[in-house]
Amino acid sequence: MGGVGKTALVKEIYQSQELAGAFEKRACVTVMSPFDKVQLLRSLAMQLVVVEPPEDYETICSLGSRAKTPLFWSIQKLKNEMESILKEKKCLIAFDDLSSTTEWDMIWSSLPQMGNASRILVTTREENVANYCSKEQENVCKLQVLDREHALGLFMKKVFKEKEHLHRQYPELIEQAEQLLKKCDGLPLAIIAIGGFLVNQPKTAMEWRKLNQNLSTELEMNPELDTIRTVLLKSYDGLPYHLKACFLYLAIFPEDYKISLTRLLQRWVAEGYSREVNGKSSYEIAESYFRDLVSRSMILPTRRSGHSSNEMGSCQLHDIIREIGISKSVEENLVFRLEEGCSLNIQHRTRHLSVSNNWKGDQNEFESTVDLSRVRSITIFGKWRPFFISNKMRLLRVLDLEGTSDLVDHHLMHIGKLIHLRYLSLRECYGIYHLPGSLGNLRQLQTLDITGTNIIKLPKTVIKLRKLQHVRARGVGSNDDCTYGEYPEEVPKIMRNKLCILTCSSVGFCVACCAPHLLKECMGIDGDINRRDVCTTCCCSYLPMQVKRRSRRGVRVPRGIHRLKALHALGVVNVSKKATLREVARLTGLRKLGVTGVDESNSGELCLALANLSCLESLLVQSEGKPGLFGCLNGLSSPPENLESLKLYGNLECLPTWIDDGLKNLTKLNLRSSRISGHDTATKVLGSLPNLAILRLRKESFEGEEVHLHFRRGAFQTLMVLELSSPGKLKSVRFQKGATPKLELLQYKYSDQPEEDVVSKENDDDQFKEAPRVGLFSGLASLGSLKEFLLMGGNYKGDFVKNLRSQLESNPKQP
Known part of the structure; x- marks a missing residue:
């Protein structure tokens, strides 16, 4: 990125005394913008060519001082003079601040063939330009900021x-x-x-x-x-127009905020920042914009725990660049941040409104500070206020309430009036149990994210949303990083109390009608909750879930969901009813699917549905209880050939045969609670997958008194990330020389608690298991690409860590 010290470093090298005798000629040229090839060549010639004045007096008189300087030479003369220098002399040339591959092509074509002893240095803010100039990756040095x-x-x-x-x-x-x-x-x-x-x-x-x-x-x-x-x-000014808008959009998010990539791209699409071009979807175009901004060092990719260095799950802005982005977005009337201390003396006309969690104003301040009729998106960080949604917001496209506290069901009652809405996120709004029927009025809606809410079924009117592309729905505590029965720390503790659920189940109707304030306290909600919210909660969530023992990990979808032909992503869906699977099978455009509620009774329909979804790229299948997925996936003869990501959560006992035969494009595999007994056989099968890059073996992936994982020579040729999070009773993990040649990140976590999901905090001291033994891992020194060994949680004793450090210090890469 700009200011990291590229120019300073190159000039230091260029001017160093150590290189004084190594090169006969040296030149350092700044590539100006707009690019001027003639000016650049003349600047280069001025430093490389020593011009002798003409001896003939008449020539001097006729040409004057122009004969003495390359500034007045023709292009051909410049090339001729430099050709003799560059072919015969050992030269060091630095081109500073190159901004495009086109510029490099023009420079390279103008330079005569250089001797093998000469060298060229290039500085650029764009990674793709550096890779293009060098061709060889080892010659590219990506400067990092200071620690x-x-x-x-x-x-x-x-x-x-x-x-x-x-x-x-x-x-x-x-x-x-x-x-x-x-x-x-x-x-x-x-x-x-x-x-x-x-x-x-x-x-x-x-x-x-x-x-x-x-x-x-x-x-x-x-x-x-x-x-x-x-x-x-200069970095910002060099962006094309479409990338400037995408960059300034990031001013919406708070300082140091890690912005989910999926969230950002879906919002860009909803705002119209990217559109379908030449068969590429608007989402794919948005992805290319994101990669371009990363390549230009305008935004910083952040690696969430467990992600490959090549897989960007989220991003953030450098604080100084963010300050500049905020000021430019205000100039353009693009983003206004409503926060403590902001200017209230004028009404701001803005397209995107962001409400900070430290803003304490009232409704009058809200309506007088912002011209709500022009607002296209509103993003809330912190507590909800009922006046945040106004009838004046006729053009609203994005309503992002992710993580908003005190939001309850009746606040969404009139959401159907926002007829231009394309993106609606209620992610991690724990007070939401039910979506209103007016949702069906949002005919332009493309993304509906209710992950981390208490919603267990979608309203019947959702089938009217024919432009809906993404439905993301997982219950509270059901994300990938939680084991069964766990809740995120943010969920109020009172909601986890079994007594509360028991109360709702047994006397829910009476309490809800007669004493809603008791249930309000029980559910841990501080917001503006009313009797109707409490009744809805009991009737639509707690009671059905308790009576039918329904999983909170998925949502039920209404009959007619097959009509939503634009759907690309759907999950997690409760498919305990066979009819639901038959409808899902008709959504042939699906690329991402997550299902729960799978068992022996509906496994046949599941296999038929998966065989019909030829476009599927990502699949999650989960089932709870001891039978789990045992035998449920064996009926699938040919899985979707484009499948890249597969997550199997539930008892398998052995891997389905089609994993070895039909998943040639699989790059990510997650296993959890699969209790596979044939460890060695499973490792051989997974090691032969030709494109597997990320393998996560989580809680109880393997079963047996002793689990030995042996990574043999020639296996896992493409694996970059390996996660071992309490996969079973591990006794050894051995890497043979030549195994996992591309492994960059190795993560390990062992459970220091018993197998029960809920542990009494009073007895924590008695619950610790034996720490992992010394020598559990072997062969780490032979992992030629390893960059990082990550220990997650757990009670790791000194000898265990000391042994790991010893092996890593012997590794030539010094991970």
């Missing part, structure tokens, strides 16, 4: 000129210095500029706090910090 220690050292050197110990000399400045360094996030340019500005400022906490609070304004107004803005704005 905390070096960032602090540079900051101290710049501010105090001499080595000072901040903790000893200025303890009152520690907090503010850490906040400033956090905003700089290791970016050398920002650290140097801000440090240089603070040199002449009073060394007081108040002055430094002012800079922290008003950094966005200072970057815009203060000439001493103008360098940061100038350099980083």
Whole structure:
């Protein structure tokens, strides 16, 4: 990214005394924008060619001083002169700030063939340009920002000129210095500029706090910090128009917020930022925009726990770039952040409204600060207020309430009036148990995300939404990282109380009607809940779930769901009824499907449905209880040939035969509670999959008193990520030399609790199992691509960790 020190490093190398005798000629040229090939060649010639003045007096008189400088030479003469130099001399040439492959092609075609001893250095902000110029990956150096220690050292050197110990000399400045360094996030340019500005400022906490609070304004107004803005704005100014809009859109999200990739792309599509082109879907086009922004170093991909370095599950903005993005988005009337201290004296005309969790205003302030008639999207971070949805929002396309607290059912009663809505997210809104029938009025809706709510069935009117593409629905505590019976920490503890559920089941109707405030307290909801909400909760969620013992991990879909032909993603769906599976089988355009409620009684319909879904790329199948998935998937003769991701949660005992025979394109496989007994056979089958890149073996994947995993030479040729999260009673994990040659990330977690899902916290001291034994892993030194060994949770003793460190230190890659 801009300001990381590419130019400074190259110039340091170019000018170093060590290279003085290594090259006969040196030149460093900045590639200007807009690109001018003639100007670049003349600048290059000025540094490479030594021009002797003409000896003939008449020639001097006729040509004047022009004969002495390449600035007035023709293109052909420039090429001729440089050709003799570059062929005969050993040269070092640096091209600084190259911005496109087209520019490189023009430069390369203009340079004569160079000798093998000569070298070219290129700096660029775009990863694809670097790869294009070099051809060989080992010649590409991607500069990283400074770590905390070096960032602090540079900051101290710049501010105090001499080595000072901040903790000893200025303890009152520690907090503010850490906040400033956090905003700089290791970016050398920002650290140097801000440090240089603070040199002449009073060394007081108040002055430094002012800079922290008003950094966005200072970057815009203060000439001493103008360098940061100038350099980083160059990256923004170089973006094509469509990427500028996508980048400024990120100003919606708070500082340090990790933005889910799926969430971002679906919002871009809903806003119309990407459209179908030449057979590529709008979602695929949005993905290409995201990769382009990452390649240009405008946004930073973040790797969630367990993701490959090549798999970007989320992203965020560097704090300084975010400040610039916010100011530009305000200039363009694109994004307005309603937060504490924002300007309330004028009405802002904005397309995208973001409400911060620290905003404490009332309805009058809300309606007077923002022209709601122009708002296209509203995103809430923090607590819900009933006036956040207004009748004035006639053009609203995106309503993103992910993680909003105090939102309850009746707040959504009139949502059907937002007829232009394309994206609706209630993700992790734990107070939502029911969707209103008016949802059927949202005929433009493309994405419905109710993951992490208490909704167990979709309203019948959902079948009217013919443009619906994505339905994401998993109950509270049912995401991949939770084991059965667990809830995320954010869920109020009172909701986990079995007594509460028992009360609702036994006397729910009476309490709901006569004393709703008791159930309100029981459910742990602080919001504006009324009697109707409580009745809905009991009738539509708790009672059906208890009486029918229905899983909270999936939703029931109404009859007629097969009419939604635009659906690309559907899950997790409760398919305990065979009729549901028959309808799902008719959704032939599905690419992602998640189902639960599978057992022996409906396994035949499941296999028929999967055989019919030829476009399927991602599949999740889960079943609870001891029988689980045993024998349920054997009836599938030929799985979808495009399947890339497969998650099987439930008792299998052995892998289905079609995994080995039909999954040539599979790149990700997750197993949990599968209790496979033939460990060695299963490892051989999985090791032969030609494209498997990510393998996650989670809780009770294997069964037996002793589980030995042996990764043999030649197996798992494409595996990049291996996760072992309490997969069984592991006794050994052995890597033979030549096994998993591309493995970059190895994760390990063992369960220090008994097999029961719920453990009394009072007896925690007695519940710890034996820690993993020393020597559990062997062969780590031979893993030639390993970058990281990640220990997750657990009670890891010193000898176990010491043994791992010893093996990793012997690994040439030093993971």
